[in-house]
Amino acid sequence: MIEEDSVSLHDAPTRQMNMIEAINDALDIMMARDPDVVTFGEDVGYFGGVFRATANLQKKYGRNRVFDTPINECGIIGAAVGMAAYGLRPVPEIQFADYIYPGMDQLVSEAARLRYRSAAEFIAPITVRSPFGGGIFGGQTHSQSPEALFTHVSGLKTVIPASPYDAKGLLIAAIEDNDPVIFFEPKRIYNGPFDGYYDRPSKTWKGHPLGMVPEGYYSIPLGKARIVQEGSALTVVTYGTMVHVAEAVLAEKGVDAEIIDLRTLVPLDLEAVEKSVEKTGRCLVIHEATRTSGFGAELVTLVQERCFYHLEAPVERVTGFDTPYPHSLEWAYFPGPVRIGEAVDRLLKD
Amino acid sequence: MASGPTRTGPTRTGKSRGNLPPLDLYVPEPKFRPGDPVDYSHLEIPAAGKLARPDEGCAASETWPLTLDLIRVLDENDAAVGAWNPNLDPETLRRMLASMALTRAFDDRMYRGQRQGKTSFYMKSTGEEAVSIACAHALAFDDMVFPSYRQQGILIARGYPLVEMVNQIYSNRADPLKGRQLPIMYSAKDYGFFSISGNLATQFPQAVGWAMASAIKGDTRIATSFVGEGSSAEGDFHAAMTFAAVYNAPVVLNVVNNQWAISSFSGFAGAERTTFAARAAGYGIAGLRVDGNDILAVYAAMEWAANRARSNQGPTLIEHFTYRAEGHSTSDDPTAYRSAHEREEWPLGDPIMRLKKHLIGLGEWSEERHAEMDRDAAEQVKAATKEAEKNGILGHGLHHPFHTMFEDVFEELPWHLEEQADQAIRERQSKFPDWKD
Ligand SMILES: Cc1ncc(C[n+]2csc(CCOP(=O)(O)OP(=O)(O)O)c2C)c(N)n1
Numbered sequence: 001m002i003e004e005d006s007v008s009l010h011d012a013p014t015r016q017m018n019m020i021e022a023i024n025d026a027l028d029i030m031m032a033r034d035p036d037v038v039t040f041g042e043d044v045g046y047f048g049g050v051f052r053a054t055a056n057l058q059k060k061y062g063r064n065r066v067f068d069t070p071i072n073e074c075g076i077i078g079a080a081v082g083m084a085a086y087g088l089r090p091v092p093e094i095q096f097a098d099y100i101y102p103g104m105d106q107l108v109s110e111a112a113r114l115r116y117r118s119a120a121e122f123i124a125p126i127t128v129r130s131p132f133g134g135g136i137f138g139g140q141t142h143s144q145s146p147e148a149l150f151t152h153v154s155g156l157k158t159v160i161p162a163s164p165y166d167a168k169g170l171l172i173a174a175i176e177d178n179d180p181v182i183f184f185e186p187k188r189i190y191n192g193p194f195d196g197y198y199d200r201p202s203k204t205w206k207g208h209p210l211g212m213v214p215e216g217y218y219s220i221p222l223g224k225a226r227i228v229q230e231g232s233a234l235t236v237v238t239y240g241t242m243v244h245v246a247e248a249v250l251a252e253k254g255v256d257a258e259i260i261d262l263r264t265l266v267p268l269d270l271e272a273v274e275k276s277v278e279k280t281g282r283c284l285v286i287h288e289a290t291r292t293s294g295f296g297a298e299l300v301t302l303v304q305e306r307c308f309y310h311l312e313a314p315v316e317r318v319t320g321f322d323t324p325y326p327h328s329l330e331w332a333y334f335p336g337p338v339r340i341g342e343a344v345d346r347l348l349k350d
Numbered sequence: 351m352a353s354g355p356t357r358t359g360p361t362r363t364g365k366s367r368g369n370l371p372p373l374d375l376y377v378p379e380p381k382f383r384p385g386d387p388v389d390y391s392h393l394e395i396p397a398a399g400k401l402a403r404p405d406e407g408c409a410a411s412e413t414w415p416l417t418l419d420l421i422r423v424l425d426e427n428d429a430a431v432g433a434w435n436p437n438l439d440p441e442t443l444r445r446m447l448a449s450m451a452l453t454r455a456f457d458d459r460m461y462r463g464q465r466q467g468k469t470s471f472y473m474k475s476t477g478e479e480a481v482s483i484a485c486a487h488a489l490a491f492d493d494m495v496f497p498s499y500r501q502q503g504i505l506i507a508r509g510y511p512l513v514e515m516v517n518q519i520y521s522n523r524a525d526p527l528k529g530r531q532l533p534i535m536y537s538a539k540d541y542g543f544f545s546i547s548g549n550l551a552t553q554f555p556q557a558v559g560w561a562m563a564s565a566i567k568g569d570t571r572i573a574t575s576f577v578g579e580g581s582s583a584e585g586d587f588h589a590a591m592t593f594a595a596v597y598n599a600p601v602v603l604n605v606v607n608n609q610w611a612i613s614s615f616s617g618f619a620g621a622e623r624t625t626f627a628a629r630a631a632g633y634g635i636a637g638l639r640v641d642g643n644d645i646l647a648v649y650a651a652m653e654w655a656a657n658r659a660r661s662n663q664g665p666t667l668i669e670h671f672t673y674r675a676e677g678h679s680t681s682d683d684p685t686a687y688r689s690a691h692e693r694e695e696w697p698l699g700d701p702i703m704r705l706k707k708h709l710i711g712l713g714e715w716s717e718e719r720h721a722e723m724d725r726d727a728a729e730q731v732k733a734a735t736k737e738a739e740k741n742g743i744l745g746h747g748l749h750h751p752f753h754t755m756f757e758d759v760f761e762e763l764p765w766h767l768e769e770q771a772d773q774a775i776r777e778r779q780s781k782f783p784d785w786k787d
């Protein structure tokens with residue numbers, strides 16, 4: 001395993017990749033290493049997936065290991081549970097996280113609890129990959145961030161990468177993990193980091209240090225956060241697309257913030273958060289998902305429970321609104337620089 | 351602005367309404383309720399032995415007539431007749447008979463055990479034993495079964511230790527599932543028996559996935575799954591059928607039509623429109639409908655379907671037409687919703703009696719041997735129960751080390767579960783200061 005802080009990664013040769021390419025690379029590496037890894041989903045086989053994450057894999061590994069499925073998420077995840085019981089390591093793709101609900105029971109009641117209910121006779125080492133989040137004009141059925149529905153389920157791990165480098169290392173770790181993992185890919189940043197200003201030209205991963213991805217195998221342990229930047233004025237806890245937005249906003253405001261990218265929500269690296277809040281005394285939690293009962297509520301509670309005597313201000317959260325994602329007004333929904341900026345001002349008021 | 355229709359409301363195309371009757375919702379209702387006499391004359395019970403047995407490699411469409419009819423081997427004199435007679439040797443027949451008897455004895459004893467407060471809940475398979483026992487014999491011992499909760503006969507036929515079953519039912523300290531599962535929700539990987547879920551029908555697409563995996567790996571084992579006719583209305587059923595058809599999966603999917611889903615009769619799963627087996631047709635897979643109380647017919651159907659799957663000819667849906675002779679579970683009182691005479695009048699008889707008479711007719715069995723077998727079955731179950739009781743019964747103390755509650759949620763215990771385990775242990779200690787594990 002390569003330590004995640006060292007982007008130069010020993011002397012492994014690196015290659016410029018966007019997040020999709022990094023995911024494709026991770027799948028390729030794992031399929032080559034382990035003949036039990038199979039991947040399937042709607043349009044995943046011949047075409048390589050609507051976002052092209054599985055491009056060329058069928059050609060390389062054959063139709064027995066990379067194939068299209070019927071449009072039936074219950075069948076996709078149900079079959080994955082059966083395959084896992086056989087001894088395979090299925091990596092099903094759900095085309096958009098918004099369509100995971102028809103497969104919800106198979107995930108929540110079956111995959112997540114199989115180890116427990118069978119006293120480990122059967123396990124479900126399944127990695128369900130799915131693009132999630134908004135910011136691509138996907139309307140209310142191609143933009144949701146349903147991670148909290150899964151973090152609430154005992155027995156599931158929830159992973160959300162924020163860069164090509166992390167996507168590859170975390171996906172490899174997820175596939176190797178013997179527990180079921182939901183791997184949510186923030187599709188807004190598939191092609192490049194996003195600073196929250198939708199009306200500015202967007203950047204690509206080219207030139208970003210985390211777009212330089214080592215060739216070959218490496219993994220990033222689940223349950224370990226990344227300190228995006230150190231700072232002393234306040235701690236920002238976030239993940240996915242919002243990591244980049246937070247970074248941009250705080251730089252712009254000139255706030256010396258410590259930014260933590262959680263990378264996995266379950267298991268959670270609470271230690272990293274605690275340590276940071278104890279140092280800064282202020283905490284801002286940011287996510288794109290709707291507010292009420294969101295994962296932010298969990299984070300705020302944990303910080304309040306563990307760091308109360310270190311806090312200089314109430315813990316704040318910036319989130320999406322409790323509405324479906326509106327198509328034409330998506331940039332009013334998105335927790336952008338203004339919403340974040342106001343929260344930062346409140347936190348630093350005195 | 352471009353010219354066009356002004357906004358005056360929808361254009362009325364199509365026909366006018368006319369003088370139509372109000373629409374009427376149809377809600378199915380079973381033919382008889384408590385107190386009603388039972389008349390099964392609406393059931394078409396064809397004569398045994400009349401149906402042709404198509405080649406196992408036939409086109410799926412050739413089986414369509416079989417999905418609307420009923421495969422029967424044992425005739426009214428309990429002789430085996432026709433093309434579907436599997437021609438089993440007497441030894442196998444006696445073994446199947448013994449397994450059915452043992453299953454029934456086990457059910458009876460566990461039912462009483464629940465009434466005596468030794469466990470919380472139990473579900474019998476009385477009247478349906480032929481379905482599990484025949485399938486267990488027709489499959490290879492290592493073919494994978496994704497059962498529902500009424501296939502205890504498969505475990506029994508495969509020789510799973512009765513003591514282990516009782517341990518699981520009592521959730522005692524020897525329970526292989528660490529007291530986590532409802533009684534009867536066994537898991538027995540070494541016996542090719544998948545962990546049973548309380549969420550109905552979820553096992554159906556899982557079985558197809560297992561079968562697909564076996565095909566992906568070039569294995570020779572096939573999978574099978576069982577679902578009640580009531581739960582065949584779940585989306586999972588259709589997901590499984592679609593996947594099985596699309597990938598030509600080596601799987602045998604079974605609908606056990608025992609007429610009742612708790613208090614809802616089979617009409618609420620669509621039985622009034624067509625047979626459950628006929629659903630195979632819409633998916634282009636083979637389908638068979640079989641007299642589920644005729645163990646020879648069930649054996650023949652499962653063997654046919656298994657051979658078909660094994661030779662890459664694809665999946666089969668089998669409907670086992672049977673009757674749930676007892677309540678749904680120990681929590682159910684069937685006299686509250688169905689006629690008391692339904693069971694007695696069931697025209698397809700009792701599977702154990704039918705096989706018994708068949709064997710006697712062959713000169714391979716006798717009333718005396720049968721009585722002896724029943725005594726032996728009762729003894730086996732009694733001994734297993736006694737043995738299991740040494741490990742405790744449900745509710746008598748806490749059988750499992752506290753920490754096990756937190757294990758197996760994940761492969762490794764994460765910090766938050768470790769913290770919660772500590773909390774649980776502290777709570778326990780404050781209540782019982784001497785308590786250890
Ligand atoms: C998804 C789901 N819905 C409801 C239930 C509650 N339930 C348990 S058994 C049962 C009836 C099942 O009937 P059927 O499938 O015909 O099987 P049978 O009990 O007759 O063998 C119901 C509704 C459940 N366990 N799971």
